[in-house]
Amino acid sequence: MTGTDPTGAAGGPAAPPRTPLLAIHEAAGAQLIDFAGWQMPVRYGSDLAEHEAVRERAGLFDLSHMAELRVSGPDAAALLDHALAGRLSALEPWQAKYSLLLAEHGGIIDDLIVYRTGDTEFLVVANASNRHAVLDALRSRAAGFDAEIIDETEQTALIAVQGPASLAIVERLGLESEPLEGLRYYRSLPGVFEGEDVLIARTGYTGEDGFELYIAAHAAEDLWRAILLAGEEHGLTLCGLAARDTLRLEAGMPLYGNELSLDVLPTQVGLGRVVALKTKGDFVGRAAIEAGPAAEAPVLVGLTAEGRRAPRAGYPVLDGDLVVGAVTSGALSPTLGHPIAMALVEPGSATSDSLSVDVRGTRLPAVTTQLPFYKREASA
Incomplete structure (x- = not known):
């Protein structure tokens, strides 16, 4: 070799x-x-x-x-x-x-x-x-x-x-x-x-x-x-x-x-x-x-939000007032026109309807979304 x-x-x-x-x-x-x-x-x-x-x-x-x-x-x-x-x-x-x-x-x-x-x-x-x-x-x-x-x-x-x-x-x-x-x-x-x-x-x-x-x-x-x-x-x-x-x-x-x-x-x-x-x-x-991951191991979720403020990698994800994870990748989607992110969160919060992202001190309400955010149309 x-x-x-x-x-x-x-x-x-x-x-x-x-x-x-x-x-x-x-x-x-x-x-x-x-x-x-x-x-x-x-x-x-x-x-x-x-x-x-x-x-x-x-x-x-x-x-x-x-x-x-x-x-x-x-x-x-x-x-x-x-x-x-x-x-x-x-x-x-x-x-x-x-x-x-x-x-x-x-x-x-x-x-x-x-x-x-x-x-x-x-x-x-x-x-x-x-x-x-x-x-x-x-x-x-x-x-x-x-x-x-x-x-x-x-x-x-x-x-x-x-x-x-x-x-x-x-x-x-x-x-x-x-x-x-x-x-x-x-x-x-x-x-x-x-x-x-x-x-x-x-x-x-x-x-x-x-x-x-x-x-x-x-x-x-x-x-x-x-x-x-x-x-x-x-x-x-x-x-x-x-x-x-x-x-x-x-x-x-x-x-x-x-x-x-x-x-x-x-x-x-x-x-x-x-x-x-x-x-x-x-x-x-x-x-x-x-054996699988530990029961409390974080899981990946997709997040979408409204407005123009983009969640960035490392920003905390909250469920109510508790920090339950962090953004791994985020941006203002050029194609979709709104903020999108992927985040690793505690499994109990993966389907929560109370999630938000702390964007430099401001709570940005977020909704879990099935990945991918964008999928091209199939060729005719």
Whole structure:
């Protein structure tokens, strides 16, 4: 098993990783932030305009900070069944699956996407902030399995096109692949762009139709420019991480570090369905999942409110005069026009009609709401 050398050429600490599209973002006037050690665009102009572009037309995202780990070998499927909460051996070639990497005590180390790219090869895509935790856990759990784990993060670019016009835009790229129109959600295809291999995945984190394209880092600028050209007549808009966050919140998608952490079990956050208790044998964390969380463990709820004041992560949630939890993610929804939030609250208050959020000293009455807050209309 091999991975990225943690030291620089001179033996000192390695330079921070850089998205291969950094120069393009700087030229486009993006506001950059440090995100898990990567300089990433948080916005190019207006968060609202970028959010609306994805809901109404299409948005273009650089997601090259995400971690790409290649797992291959005769025991690759068996290793992932042991290491992750899902039954990855059941994946068909080019199928993708959302899964969880659990600790022995059942807490969530990371949530991730797994693509089966061959009979004995898988691509595991993890959150940037958990790259090394996932890599270390997989390598530790690989003992006794004939499988290799290679960290390809810094050699890989990930570019996403999201929104109703995404299919029309990606089809105009001239990718050498099978037709994209029939590609189902959470499926992928191998393709070629200007001589470079590209993994074309119909996946995303926005609640809209879209594609995520994995390509060698050295080819990223050419692909980015080709997408911009293909998207001109469709109103394609450059989008940063701020818009991606409000899009995923509206879609009720959890974010690691907010809704997900080592301190919560999947059932507390509505992800019990992701754990394959009935369809596979032992895996790391199984005993803790079977035992379940403590009776008083908080559960995730959706909250909506009126007005324009947005609940933010960390704001207290009250049931009457008692603090019963805290907001994990919140915003004034650009699409719905009112405040929305996800919060972890005491189970006895999950269906209470007396909830409110303390927004900087002001009580904001809140109503529990089934997730997601927003769901796109099915294609005709």
